[in-house]
Every structure is written in C-alpha cells, then in structure tokens.
Amino acid sequence: MTDPSARTAITPTRAEDYPQWYQEVVRAAELAENSPVRGCMVIRPWGYEVWENIRARLDRMFKDTGHSNAYFPLFIPLSFFQKEAEHVVGFAKECAVVTHHRLEAGPDGRLVPAGELEEPLVVRPTSETIIGAMFAKWVESYRDLPIKINQWANVVRWEMRTRLFLRTAEFLWQEGHTAHETREEAWEETLTILELYRRFAEDYLAIPVLTGEKTAGERFPGADHTFCIEAMMQDRKALQAGTSHFLGQNFAKASGIQFTARDRSRQYAWTTSWGVSTRLIGGLVMTHGDDNGMVMPPRVAPAHVAILPIIRKDADAAAVLPWCESLARELRSQTFDGRPVEVVTDLREDNAGERSWRWIKRGIPVRVEVGPRDIAQSAVFVGRRDRGPRERYSQPRAEFVAGISALLEDIQRGLFERARAFRDAHTRPIDSWEDFRAFFTPANPEKPEIHGGFARSHWCGGAACERRINEELSVTIRCIPRDGEPEAGACVLCGASSPRRVVFAKAY
Secondary structure, three states, X not given: OOOHHXXXXXXXXOXXXXXXXXXXXXXXXXXXXXXXXXXXXXXXXXXXXXXXXHHHHHHHHHHHOOOEEOOOOOEEXXXXXXXXXXXXXXXXXXXXXXXXXXXXEOOOOOEEEEEEEXXXXXXXXXXXXXXXXXXXXXXXXXXXXXXXXXXXXXXXXXXXXXXXXXXXXEEEEEEEEEEEOOHHHHHHHHHHHHHHHHHHHHHOOOOOOEEEEXXXXXXXXXXXXXXXXXXXXXXXXXXXXXXXXXXXXXXXXXXXXXXXXXXXXXXXXXXXXXXEEOHHHHXXXXXXXXXXXXXXXXOOOOOOEEEEXXXXXXXXXXXXXXHHHHHHHHHHOOEEOOEEOOEEEOOOOOOHHHHHHXXXXXXXXXXXXXXXXXXXXXXXXXXXXXXXXXXXXXXXXXXXXXXXXXXXXXXXXXXXXXXXXXXXXXXXXXXXXXHHHHHOOOOOOOOOOOOOOXXXXXXXXXXXXXXXXXXXXXXXXXXXXXXXXXXXXXXXXXXXXXOOEEEEEOEO
C-alpha cells in the first residue's frame, strides 16, 4: 500500500518531471495562467501581489540611489531601431510590428486592417532607442547630466516557445536608463545597479546569486559590457535574474545625445540600461517551491499569516470567529521588515483540510488553525510553510503574537541558507572535457533527469569553443564571475591557456 504521508499535493513531483511540476505549481498556487492570446499570460491576484511587493521594494531602492520614474511610449518608430545596427539585429526576430491604425468591414462582413501607417511602429521590446531620442532633447550641457530614469512597463518579445513567467510574448518589468558626463561615472552606475540587484535577490527573494560579466556572445545587443546576476534553480539550471549594461557611447551616438563639455567641446554622453522582470516570480517558484506547491519568502509574500477558523458546528462560530478577528488585529499591530504583518482570515465554507492545503499550495509562510479546544487553552496551532505540511505545533497565543516577526525572519533566513547550500552542493570545478561532458549529459536522453549544475571551468576566451560547447551540450557561459581570483589553467575544451575560471551551465 502507498504510505499516505508520502503523497504530495503536486503531481508530477520535481524528480519525476520538473518542467511539468513547475507549470502545476504556478497553477495550483494561483499565480498565473495562460491567456486566450497565444504566448501571453494572465497574472492572477496572488501572483500580481508578489510583483507589487517586488516593485515596491525595488522602486524604493532605485529612488534611494537617485533615480526617478517616468513613462515612455509603447510604440517605437521603426526608424529608431535602424539607427543602432547591432541593436536592431539582436532584437529583429522578436519584434511585433504595427502597420495599420484602424479596422474596417470587408466584403464578407469581417473586420480587416485598413489605414496603413506611414511608418511601421515596433511594440516596445526595450526602450533604449525611444528614451535615447528624449535624452537627446533634454541634454544641452554637462550641467544637465546625469539623467537617471526608471520606468515600470510592459514589453513585447515575440517568443514562439513560452513558459509562464519565464518566457512569454508580453511581460512586465522595470528598465532603467541613465546618461552621464564621463565613462567613469557610467561605469560606476552599471556596477552600482548590479550590486543593488544582488542585494535585492538575496535579501528579499532569498535567492543566492552569482554576479559577473557576460561574454561577448551573450552580451546585450549594442552594449560594450553586460553584467548579470545568475541563480541556480532546483533542476540545477541557471536563471539570468537581472542584467546591467554599460552601453558606452554607442546609443548616444545613434540617438544624438550630445552635450557641451566643461572645456566647451561637444561630447557624446555615456549611457547605461538595466532591468529585471516578472521572470523573478518564476525564479521564486523554481528556487523555493516543493512537491506541495509554492513556498513564499516572507519579505515578498502577499500575506504572512493565514488564520483558519475551525468550526465543526454552528455553535462554534460565536466563540471562534471573534477570537480569530481579535488575533488578526493583534498580529497586524506587529511589524516585519518595516511593514505591518499581513494577515488573511479564511472564512470559506470548505472543510479545514481543503482550506489548509489551499494555503500550503499558495505558499503562505505561516498557517494558524483555531478551534474551540485551542481557544480553551488560549493557544494556536501553527504550521510553517518552510517545513513539511504535516509538521505543526501548538503555541500560546501571546507567545505566538509576540514572536511573529522573529518567526518570519527565521523563515526568510532559512530559505536563503537552504537555497545557497543547494547551489554550493551542485557547483564544482571541472578541468577535463570528459568530466565536463559527463556532468552535463543526462543518463536518459529521451526524458532527461535532473543533472548538471554550475561548472567552474577554464575557457580560452575564444568564440569557437564557446559556440561548440553550446552546440554539443546546450551549455552556455553564464558569467565571468566578479569574485573569482585569477587562476591560470587550460581551456576545458581546446586546452589553450586561460587566465581564470568561468561559470558554465544549462539555462532558461
């Protein structure tokens, strides 16, 4: 017989079919679902609240570092993209293009596009070109610099193979764009944002990340340098969670962002751009989720505590409901990470087990059950989502309320430490091609099991080796780590000299 305690809320499990497990968790946690528009998603309220918390935290961090929010058009003239050749080539295949401006009834009565535009409009895949055009209007003198702008927006990249949050035709993000007087100032900005992203990922999302630079082959189209934060998911693949680009003067020259310098010469500005997106929610699922659903880090969870009144007969309600309302008020009077503890009281008429499992699958950090026996003891029955769903304990009410902030902090810290331990356990130096190939080759090619991880290996710097490794093993260089020390060695593929190790992985 099957052991009932071994059953899971999500099937298949991570070990059985990780991609399908991911889709099932997103659905069961009520985060998002596919929309009637192919390749696009509907973010449900529980998932959107996660994004709102991400946005609020990051927005404060941006403003604290001197950035202001603005908004720019969704539609960008095609001619703007053609000004920066490398940029347009990099995005050409992903662009959605508007060519008409109205609909008319055709001969068969169906609506057809009419009124062809004089110039096609690209639906925003990223905003360097349109923002550059505005910067060119705003900048006359070095006194107008720096300009440090961020916008929260949607973008469209016409993906053919989509997955909720990770890769969709339309998604939400923030994109920062700055213009500076000197190269040094723009370079400092690029690295400041990289560090900001690292702190946010680790301190708020509880996702440990590596910081480093992309190779030329992985660089943002048109940038001089691209830096990134890279995280390991539970299937040991990498997720690029954020990027910060040093654009040099490339986009300034394309857009005409010039200023009168201190010596009265005319100079081009130095620019940066950087962004993170709703992909971070997918990263949360794949870093912390388990075979019973989502596990929310408290600092970005839509709510911290779910109170589940246990009412077995009508007479119980008169005592249990007021007691739960009072408990909720006491909890909300406490603070965690600078905001009141967020509490929801589940009054639905489902049985206690169904209500509890709903919150387990949604990943709320703490569940509290309250019935007549608990009230008689002035206690609560507590379940922590970071532990097994059947591991619960009774605690005096006053003690629970007084300790809620410390409990949430313990959950937040524990999730980060668990994720970091997982990443470190599956990161290793690999020096031979045979070991490298074995590390990234599944035992069952027809239905690959979870395998691989982060390989810290030497690379000669040649595009040919980078390309061949990708073609043979679907492995890419995720970053050249910023924390790595110089270490002479031999390229894992060709054997040529290498000054340091880089991080290889399969990736989303």
